[in-house]
Amino acid sequence: MPEPLLRLRGLTKRYRAFTLQEASLDLPPGSLMGLLGPNGAGKTTLLKAILGLVRLDAGTLTFQGRDLAQHGAELRRRIAFVPDTPAFQPGARLATLKEAHAPFYPGFDETRWKGLMADFGLDPRRKAQELSLGQRTRFALTLALAQDWDLLVLDEPTTGLDPVFRRELLQRFSEALDERRAILFSTHITSDLEDRADFVTFVRDGQVVLSDTQEAIKGRWGVVKGGLDLLDEPVRRAFKGLRETPHGFEALTDNLPGTRAHFGEQALVERPSLEDLLVLLGRKAHA
Amino acid sequence: MRDLLRRDLKLHKVAFVLPAVVALLGGLAAFWTGEPPIVFLVLSLGVVLLQPHALHLREEHHGTLRELHVLPVTPRQIVGLRVVEGLLGALGVALLHGMLALVLQGPGVFQGLGQLVSPGWLWMLLMVLLVPLPVTLRWGGRGWMGLILGAFALGGGLTMLGQFEGALPFRTALFRALLWTMDYTTAHPWQHTLALLALMAACLPLSEAALRRRSL
Numbered sequence: 178m179p180e181p182l183l184r185l186r187g188l189t190k191r192y193r194a195f196t197l198q199e200a201s202l203d204l205p206p207g208s209l210m211g212l213l214g215p216n217g218a219g220k221t222t223l224l225k226a227i228l229g230l231v232r233l234d235a236g237t238l239t240f241q242g243r244d245l246a247q248h249g250a251e252l253r254r255r256i257a258f259v260p261d262t263p264a265f266q267p268g269a270r271l272a273t274l275k276e277a278h279a280p281f282y283p284g285f286d287e288t289r290w291k292g293l294m295a296d297f298g299l300d301p302r303r304k305a306q307e308l309s310l311g312q313r314t315r316f317a318l319t320l321a322l323a324q325d326w327d328l329l330v331l332d333e334p335t336t337g338l339d340p341v342f343r344r345e346l347l348q349r350f351s352e353a354l355d356e357r358r359a360i361l362f363s364t365h366i367t368s369d370l371e372d373r374a375d376f377v378t379f380v381r382d383g384q385v386v387l388s389d390t391q392e393a394i395k396g397r398w399g400v401v402k403g404g405l406d407l408l409d410e411p412v413r414r415a416f417k418g419l420r421e422t423p424h425g426f427e428a429l430t431d432n433l434p435g436t437r438a439h440f441g442e443q444a445l446v447e448r449p450s451l452e453d454l455l456v457l458l459g460r461k462a463h464a
Numbered sequence: 465m466r467d468l469l470r471r472d473l474k475l476h477k478v479a480f481v482l483p484a485v486v487a488l489l490g491g492l493a494a495f496w497t498g499e500p501p502i503v504f505l506v507l508s509l510g511v512v513l514l515q516p517h518a519l520h521l522r523e524e525h526h527g528t529l530r531e532l533h534v535l536p537v538t539p540r541q542i543v544g545l546r547v548v549e550g551l552l553g554a555l556g557v558a559l560l561h562g563m564l565a566l567v568l569q570g571p572g573v574f575q576g577l578g579q580l581v582s583p584g585w586l587w588m589l590l591m592v593l594l595v596p597l598p599v600t601l602r603w604g605g606r607g608w609m610g611l612i613l614g615a616f617a618l619g620g621g622l623t624m625l626g627q628f629e630g631a632l633p634f635r636t637a638l639f640r641a642l643l644w645t646m647d648y649t650t651a652h653p654w655q656h657t658l659a660l661l662a663l664m665a666a667c668l669p670l671s672e673a674a675l676r677r678r679s680l
Contacts, residue, residue, distance in 0.1 A: 190679075228534050231679040253536035264527030266475045277471040281535045 180242065182206040182359045183328060188226050188236035195383060197222045199236070202378050202388045206327075207356045211370035211391075212363040213455050214380035220363040221261065223380065224332050227361070228258055240328065254282055257326035261333040263317035265305035271316055272301035284325020293319040297342075310337040318346070322353065329353070329360045335369055347373060367451035377451060379458050386458055391451075399433035400453045402426070403444030418457035429457040468537060468545045475528075476519055483512040487557040491564030501565040506588070508561060512553040513592040516546040517600045517608070524604040530680045539675040543601070543668060550593040586660045594667035602674035 181203035188200040197219045204210050214220050225231045227238060229249045238245040240252045265274050271294070279285040294301055297315040308316065314337055321329060329350070335343045347369060350360055364370065370377065370391075378388040387394065401416070404425050413419060418429035429449065430436040437446045449457075473480065490504035523529040532542070599607035649656035 225680070230530060230533055232677055250536045250538045250541075253534070258534050260530065262527075264531065266526055266528055268478065269475055273474050277474045278535075280467040280470065281537070 180205075181239075182241060182357075183227070183361070184237075184239045185223075185227070186237045188223065188238065189234045190222055190226060190231050191234050195219070195222075197226070197383045200226075200380070200383075200385045202385060204328075204359050204361060204376065206359050207354060208375040209350065209354060209360040209362060209373065210376040210378060211374035211451070212361060212378050212380060213365065213367060213370065213451060215365065215455070218380045219383040220380050221332055222383075224258075224330055224361070224363055227330060228256070229253070255325075255327040256330060257282075257321035257324040257328070258330045259314065259317045259321045259332065259334045261336065262310065263313045265313065265316070267306035268304060270302055270304055271299060274305060274316075275301070275320060278320050279323075282324045286323050286325070290319055290323035293322055311339070311342075314338060315342075322349070327358055329358070331360065331362045331364075333364050333366075334362070335364060335366055343369070365455070367455055371451050377454075379454060381458060387454070394454070395448050397431055397433055398449050398454065399430050399436055399446050400449045400457070401428045401430055401436055401440065401444050401446050403440065407440065407444055420457060427457065429454065465541055465544055465548065468535075468541060469548065472519060472545070472549065476522060479515070479519055479522060482518075483508070483515050483553050483557060484560070486511045487560040488564070490557075491561050491568070494561075494565060495568040501561060505558065505561045506584075508557045509554055509585070509588055510592055512557045513550050513588060515553050516549040516593060517596060519549065520546060520600050521605050521608070529604070533678075533680055539672050542675060543597070543671045546597060546601075546671075547593070547668070550589070554589070586657065586664070590660060590664050590667070594664050594671075597667060597671045598674035601671055602678055 183202075183204040185203075186201050188197060190197040195217070200219070200223055202210075212220050212223065222231060226233055226236075227240075227245070229245065233246075240256070243252060245252055269277075275290060279287070279290075291301075297319060299312065299316055299319065305313070305316075314334060318334065321331075331350075335346065338346065350362070351373060354360060362370065362374065372391075374391055376389065377391050377394060379386050398417075402425065405421065408421075408426055415430070415432075416428040417431050420427045430446075433446065433448070440446060487508045490508040491501070493499075494501040494504045520529075523532055596608070596611055599611055603610065649659065
């Protein structure tokens with residue numbers, strides 16, 4: 178595996194009601210990593226930590242092998258960011274907002290920005306206050322994609338976008354990747370990442386519970402569906418997530434071949450979708 | 465720094481108009497009322513030195529503070545931006561007032577340059593811009609609410625103290641110390657100015673530390 182473009186080790190941020198606990202992950206160049214988790218799991222806090230928007234209680238962040246805490250201002254020139262709810266000065270025109278933003282990013286490509294504005298159906302003369310949430314997100318995307326970025330950080334960028342545009346956008350992300358670039362994409366819309374993300378990281382209750390290649394996850398993990406009579410204490414404990422209903426159970430295993438061998442024809446054992454993983458991962462037994 | 469200043473000029477045009485209007489009105493008021501221009505200049509400077517705080521709070525109000533912090537700039541540069549905005553604003557207002565006074569009231573309206581180099585300006589710069597700056601950068605609007613409430617509480621407390629003269633054992637010593645400081649600094653302008661400059665310099669790293677502690 179190449180040297181990670183972004184490396185997080187033991188990131189901890191304590192709030193009164195929530196703690197991001199010792200989050201670690203590696204993002205290699207040339208890859209798209211999906212950051213999945215339910216609302217309030219800690220995805221945004223993790224992204225904010227990368228962008229220097231929160232003061233960490235512990236942990237280290239390196240980008241291109243350099244400490245982000247020490248060289249943040251310099252390194253952030255190579256990081257583009259699209260927030261979940263982009264905010265702009267209401268009275269400013271889009272062209273003005275671009276003029277205020279572009280000088281901070283040496284490789285900002287004016288021609289590409291104009292092309293993106295046209296492609297995304299945005300008029301530079303419009304004022305920020307006239308835009309809907311979806312249009313604000315589109316505008317934030319034009320600014321980010323016109324930068325000469327090495328890391329593109331996206332915080333739920335497809336929320337509020339129509340399905341047609343969303344599909345086009347995801348295609349653009351895939352095309353924008355090359356051997357020096359990587360994308361970190363936070364979402365809870367799992368279909369955006371299915372078969373598209375090289376790596377998937379699951380965050381739950383402030384913890385990174387799983388981070389691996391999508392291929393490895395789907396090769397090793399499985400969803401088990403069967404009757405309640407199959408559940409006993411050792412089986413419950415072996416599952417990584419379990420949901421019981423009056424009619425049966427649905428569980429997650431990190432040992433697909435072993436589970437198939439154990440249950441045989443008694444239970445349905447299949448490869449999980451990302452949604453299965455999102456729903457079941459970390460869900461406590463007896464829940 | 466230059467890019468940050470340009471950014472603010474582009475994004476906060478309306479906010480920059482206010483100090484100019486205040487300066488203009490102050491200059492005209494000096495002419496109409498016949499009061500010394502320095503009185504209105506002091507008032508205008510007070511408003512202008514609040515302007516960097518207002519800009520930061522405006523960013524907070526519009527939810528764009530996060531965008532400012534994500535930019536590839538250091539916290540020190542953001543502190544520098546606010547200080548420079550205050551200094552440039554003060555300079556602009558002083559020039560505007562001076563020009564208006566000269567045009568409307570003729571030469572000789574300022575009774576000597578001594579007025580213009582008064583340590584009072586440094587006090588204004590310190591108390592209006594620099595001392596509250598860490599509060600603005602760390603707590604934003606909430607910090608200002610705290611400052612205003614704190615000022616009221618302090619005012620109220622001092623008023624109450626007057627009614628209990630001699631009742632508190634520390635009061636005499638505290639007030640003596642305060643009076644001695646005031647006497648000393650008035651009698652020793654150089655030490656006074658140096659002490660003020662030292663206090664001003666101390667506010668800058670404090671502001672930077674405050675900004676680093678802010679989570680958005």
